[in-house]
Amino acid sequence: MVQNDYKYIIHNGSKDRSGAKEMFPMERAREARKFHRQIPGYGITPLRSMPELSNMLGVSGIYIKDEARRLVLNSFKVMGGSFAVKNLIEKKLGEKNLSWDYLRSGECRRRLGNFVVCSATDGNHGRGLAWVCQQLGYLCKIYVHSETSQPRIDAIKRYGASVTVNPGNYDDACRRAVKDAEENGWEVVSDTSWDGYTEIPTWIMQGYMTIMLEAQEQLAGVGVAKPTHVFVQAGVGALAAATVGFYSALFPNDPPKFIIVEPDKAPCVYESIKAGDGRCHSVKGSLDTIMAGLACGDPSPVAFDILNANADIFLTMPDYVAARGMRILSCPLKGDPFVISGESGAVPLGALFTLVHSIKNGTCDSELKKALDLNEDSNVFMINTEGNTDPIQFHRIIWDGSDPVPRKFSDMDIR
Numbered sequence: 001m002v003q004n005d006y007k008y009i010i011h012n013g014s015k016d017r018s019g020a021k022e023m024f025p026m027e028r029a030r031e032a033r034k035f036h037r038q039i040p041g042y043g044i045t046p047l048r049s050m051p052e053l054s055n056m057l058g059v060s061g062i063y064i065k066d067e068a069r070r071l072v073l074n075s076f077k078v079m080g081g082s083f084a085v086k087n088l089i090e091k092k093l094g095e096k097n098l099s100w101d102y103l104r105s106g107e108c109r110r111r112l113g114n115f116v117v118c119s120a121t122d123g124n125h126g127r128g129l130a131w132v133c134q135q136l137g138y139l140c141k142i143y144v145h146s147e148t149s150q151p152r153i154d155a156i157k158r159y160g161a162s163v164t165v166n167p168g169n170y171d172d173a174c175r176r177a178v179k180d181a182e183e184n185g186w187e188v189v190s191d192t193s194w195d196g197y198t199e200i201p202t203w204i205m206q207g208y209m210t211i212m213l214e215a216q217e218q219l220a221g222v223g224v225a226k227p228t229h230v231f232v233q234a235g236v237g238a239l240a241a242a243t244v245g246f247y248s249a250l251f252p253n254d255p256p257k258f259i260i261v262e263p264d265k266a267p268c269v270y271e272s273i274k275a276g277d278g279r280c281h282s283v284k285g286s287l288d289t290i291m292a293g294l295a296c297g298d299p300s301p302v303a304f305d306i307l308n309a310n311a312d313i314f315l316t317m318p319d320y321v322a323a324r325g326m327r328i329l330s331c332p333l334k335g336d337p338f339v340i341s342g343e344s345g346a347v348p349l350g351a352l353f354t355l356v357h358s359i360k361n362g363t364c365d366s367e368l369k370k371a372l373d374l375n376e377d378s379n380v381f382m383i384n385t386e387g388n389t390d391p392i393q394f395h396r397i398i399w400d401g402s403d404p405v406p407r408k409f410s411d412m413d414i415r
């Protein structure tokens with residue numbers, strides 16, 4: 001029998017929702033959205049419903065929050081960076097509830113003095129942060145790792161940030177950004193946390209709650225009070241923690257099933273869960289996956305605690321699963337909407353497809369099948385976290401067919 005090449009852990013965490021309730025309260029979600037609404041160009045991103053694909057996969061509904069349409073940025077990341085910059089400025093000035101207009105006012109800039117924002121990125125966080133700083137009129141310094149593609153670097157520079165390419169991987173770029181910030185008196189606005197640096201990454205995760213708040217209202221609009229399954233991708237785990245935290249806080253007694261998806265070449269959250277000691281563990285090496293936004297070797301500890309307590313299943317998936325997700329979305333079944341989705345954006349859908357495929361062809365382990373409990377009443381929620389943020393790579397995959405599904409997994413008869 002063909003062996004599947006994804007890995008999974010069915011996780012019996014504490015299911016203690018108190019950390020989620022504390023970090024992701026509804027008031028904070030409302031505060032984040034109130035702020036985001038003031039950003040010029042803000043609009044609610046679409047929730048894509050895929051009725052035909054749902055039918056094919058034997059579930060009631062698949063709903064995809066399309067963050068490729070977020071502002072002009074092609075990715076969800078700006079929601080975190082913008083909320084963190086606002087909170088940081090408020091803290092520095094000893095104020096609360098500052099408006100977007102005030103943040104960009106000459107008075108605010110004068111009061112702050114030399115305020116320079118700095119971060120490492122694997123692309124999208126840096127792009128979002130650069131855009132926010134440009135809109136508000138502050139300097140921004142971004143650090144990328146040596147494998148970062150030129151289109152990603154150009155997209156950051158386009159918004160006025162200076163970009164430093166640092167040898168090594170994403171985690172090396174993080175260390176360099178912190179060192180340079182210390183030497184120059186810059187403010188590190190990182191989406192990942194570490195010992196002694198948790199406040200700003202928490203604000204970033206809280207900023208992501210606007211996405212879930214919008215989605216909940218959109219789901220209610222189509223008669224879904226609560227998704228039964230949430231598939232969410234993890235790099236350092238901040239988005240996954242925000243999603244899992246939001247739903248755990250909202251439905252503490254009966255939350256959806258949370259399925260966390262990572263690339264098999266950068267499975268830092270998976271490996272940390274596997275270690276089973278409640279601590280973060282690093283994955284070393286080049287982290288060479290097409291899912292650039294998920295190519296992280298160190299989980300964010302504040303995010304990991306939320307995932308460890310609340311999430312149900314941890315998956316690692318090969319690159320072709322993300323590529324297949326991209327192709328399904330860009331060439332949907334007749335009647336379903338067309339969605340532009342990048343490598344990191346499409347892996348949850350690719351994972352769902354792969355799992356259902358393996359259930360239907362009898363290669364899925366029975367314990368995983370039981371834990372997933374996907375059936376005709378399931379309403380699956382996921383986030384397309386990016387569009388074609390690297391257009392060259394996007395065309396390589398969609399047009400030229402790179403990262404194909406291996407022949408042994410390409411039997412498409414899954415009805």
Ligand SMILES: Cc1ncc(COP(=O)(O)O)c(C=O)c1O
Pocket residue numbers: 075077122123124125191233234235236237238239240292293294296344345385386
């Ligand atoms: C497109 C995209 N999706 C998902 C993620 C994962 O987010 P996190 O690092 O918070 O897990 C990232 C991170 O950069 C990303 O760029």
